[in-house]
Amino acid sequence: MERLKLLAIDDADVAIMSACLQDAVFKVADISYDAKASVFTLQANRFVWEANKKPKDNNKDWERRRAVLAIKRAYAVKSRGFDRSKTDEILSLLAIRFLPGQESPAGTIELVLAGGGSIAIDVECIEIQLGDVSGSWGTEFKPRHPLG
Numbered sequence: 001m002e003r004l005k006l007l008a009i010d011d012a013d014v015a016i017m018s019a020c021l022q023d024a025v026f027k028v029a030d031i032s033y034d035a036k037a038s039v040f041t042l043q044a045n046r047f048v049w050e051a052n053k054k055p056k057d058n059n060k061d062w063e064r065r066r067a068v069l070a071i072k073r074a075y076a077v078k079s080r081g082f083d084r085s086k087t088d089e090i091l092s093l094l095a096i097r098f099l100p101g102q103e104s105p106a107g108t109i110e111l112v113l114a115g116g117g118s119i120a121i122d123v124e125c126i127e128i129q130l131g132d133v134s135g136s137w138g139t140e141f142k143p144r145h146p147l148g
Helices: 011-021
Strands: 005-008 025-027 031-034 039-047 062-072 074-080 090-100 107-113 118-123 126-141
Touching: 011 039, 011 062, 011 090, 031 074, 039 074, 039 090, 039 126, 062 074, 062 118
Parallel strands: none
Antiparallel strands: 005 126, 025 039, 025 090, 031 039, 039 062, 062 126, 074 118, 090 107, 107 118
């Protein structure tokens, strides 16, 4: 399977990117924001939802890959629901959504985390890149979301 490379420039693109990153896991240390360059980045181990065959490691049923999410034209970042100083804490991404601002095309890209946390990135406009940066590895665990 080829490595994933996506670009989001509107709401529909953000929804596709969100689906690809649902259940990605990452450490707090994998979050960074370069205010000077106006870029927020997140390195994560994403679950390969689009895989439709068994990975090369035949003892495992599912795959994960290392991916990088880059949100450009970012001018502010806020987080809640986790301690940024606990760099080894593992977080799980549930969804990405765009919340329009008062003046289009500005708004907020929200990363919704399991457990009620979130990261809000204020942007001038939607410009997000997502790309796999490694091959896949097998995992026995497929994320589940039981209905409550």
